[in-house]
Amino acid sequence: MEKDRIAWHPAFLEAIQLELEPYLDILEFLPEHQLSQEPLKIDLVIIKKKKDVPIDNPIASIFRGYNIVEFKSQSDHLSINDFYKVYAYACLYKSLENIDIMDMTISFIIPKYPAELIKHLQEEKGHSIIRRGSGISIVEGGIDKMPVQFIEMKKLSPENSGYLRVLNGNLDVEMVNYVVEEAAKPHRVRLGAFLDAVLRANKEKLKEIAAMGAQTLEEVLEEIGLAAKWEARGEARGEARGEARGEERGKQEEKIRFAHSLIEEGWASEKIATTTGLDLSTVESLKKEP
Numbered sequence: 001m002e003k004d005r006i007a008w009h010p011a012f013l014e015a016i017q018l019e020l021e022p023y024l025d026i027l028e029f030l031p032e033h034q035l036s037q038e039p040l041k042i043d044l045v046i047i048k049k050k051k052d053v054p055i056d057n058p059i060a061s062i063f064r065g066y067n068i069v070e071f072k073s074q075s076d077h078l079s080i081n082d083f084y085k086v087y088a089y090a091c092l093y094k095s096l097e098n099i100d101i102m103d104m105t106i107s108f109i110i111p112k113y114p115a116e117l118i119k120h121l122q123e124e125k126g127h128s129i130i131r132r133g134s135g136i137s138i139v140e141g142g143i144d145k146m147p148v149q150f151i152e153m154k155k156l157s158p159e160n161s162g163y164l165r166v167l168n169g170n171l172d173v174e175m176v177n178y179v180v181e182e183a184a185k186p187h188r189v190r191l192g193a194f195l196d197a198v199l200r201a202n203k204e205k206l207k208e209i210a211a212m213g214a215q216t217l218e219e220v221l222e223e224i225g226l227a228a229k230w231e232a233r234g235e236a237r238g239e240a241r242g243e244a245r246g247e248e249r250g251k252q253e254e255k256i257r258f259a260h261s262l263i264e265e266g267w268a269s270e271k272i273a274t275t276t277g278l279d280l281s282t283v284e285s286l287k288k289e290p
Contacts, residue, residue, distance in 0.1 A: 043071050048063050048067065107151060108151065127143075136150070136152075
């Protein structure tokens with residue numbers, strides 16, 4: 001019964017402090033230490049439901065039953081600590097879901113080659129890194145026999161991985177044309193968040209491309225579709241509210257514009273709040289706006 005349950009963990013804490021009592025001045029004890037203020041989250045888990053069906057795409061050639069994916073945006077990089085954090089998450093996921101570690105993989109989608117991490121894996125851990133195709137490197141033999149790969153977005157082949165290449169930023173005319181063509185095609189998945197991020201990250205480059213093609217920025221955005229509507233709506237909302245201009249206002253308006261694009265895509269309120277940094281009540285209010 002609950003009232004008869006023995007509190008072993010507090011007893012353990014006191015016991016080990018007693019064992020090490022002569023050294024209390026040089027030791028610090030952190031019981032039930034919280035690892036992070038936010039819940040531990042994996043960026044993406046991809047489950048391969050039919051293991052015997054091959055996937056004809058280089059980024060998924062190593063896939064097994066359960067595939068952990070970590071994404072780093074163009075302004076970020078993959079550090080040694082990031083690597084071990086994701087590896088630890090994979091081990092925790094294996095433990096909680098009772099998965100065979102031999103049925104798991106880890107993929108890092110990154111903007112540039114993680115030279116410091118690769119050097120660490122080679123020189124301090126004795127791993128060999130093998131280049132496999134454009135922009136893809138793998139740890140030979142995996143980590144604890146779990147396949148691990150590093151995927152550099154900007155070096156991926158445009159024939160096989162155009163979407164991830166675009167996410168890396170630095171749009172050129174060819175990439176803009178690619179985005180325009182893809183946005184016009186029917187897809188089984190939504191493109192709103194993808195287009196929104198790409199366009200917001202490349203505003204200045206789009207202006208240059210528009211000038212080269214004797215088009216206005218508005219015309220380029222109109223061809224792509226989402227951004228012109230997105231920016232016009234944000235400007236109108238800012239004027240209607242009459243908020244004071246400034247850096248903080250700009251940041252808040254960007255969050256609100258982004259939230260509206262996610263609302264249109266049908267995202268849940270809690271996920272929108274987490275993604276944009278807005279509080280849940282603000283997101284709910286935005287959903288109620290006409």
